[in-house]
Ligand SMILES: Nc1ncnc2c1ncn2[C@@H]1O[C@H](COP(=O)(O)OP(=O)(O)O)[C@@H](O)[C@H]1O
């Protein structure tokens with residue numbers, strides 16, 4: 001499901017990343033291809049989609065997300081672009097059709113999860129950027145696309161602060177009570193993956209949770 005800005009809707013609130021949003025904004029004024037690198041779970045997809053949503057004023061034809069995570073066959077990468085852009089492809093020269101339809105579009109393309117199809121994604125992106133002067137691409141991947149002019153930008157996982165004053169640490173019985181009592185919306189899946197302390201959350205330090213919000 002996508003919102004009116006053409007990017008996926010999220011159910012949890014977006015935490016932090018002010019500095020990173022600012023850097024993306026600055027870099028994407030001067031480059032038309034930025035690849036965000038980072039380990040799985042670092043928050044690349046989330047940051048890229050939140051960034052795209054924040055740019056709705058900048059691109060006359062909006063922004064779209066091309067989601068590659070479920071695409072297994074490199075030959076189907078152009079179809080993923082076409083689906084996201086609402087373009088019906090002709091049988092031959094699929095990339096040519098994409099170019100033809102997007103040639104005068106002013107649009108941000110978020111190309112998400114390129115790592116398993118780097119070469120195929122790079123081929124489509126290179127053709128589009130060479131032919132369509134007002135397209136800008138923000139790719140997320142675990143490896144770069146290796147294209148001329150590509151700016152590679154690394155994203156680190158969100159850091160949880162260490163609680164300096166442990167005497168003030170209050171423990172809560174579960175994730176749900178933490179949410180209820182603080183009004184926070186932490187991404188529990190992310191916390192559990194990134195922070196071993198949260199993997200079997202029976203008792204979580206509330207001071208840490210409050211700070212992280
Ligand atoms: N800044 C954030 N605020 C809220 N949730 C986040 C944030 N960053 C990541 N998440 C959540 O953490 C999970 C993993 O993030 P994701 O963007 O999919 O990582 P990656 O794309 O690097 O593998 C997702 O559920 C995502 O919504």
Ligand SMILES: [Mg+2]
Pocket residue numbers: 044045046112113140
């Ligand atoms: Mg991702």
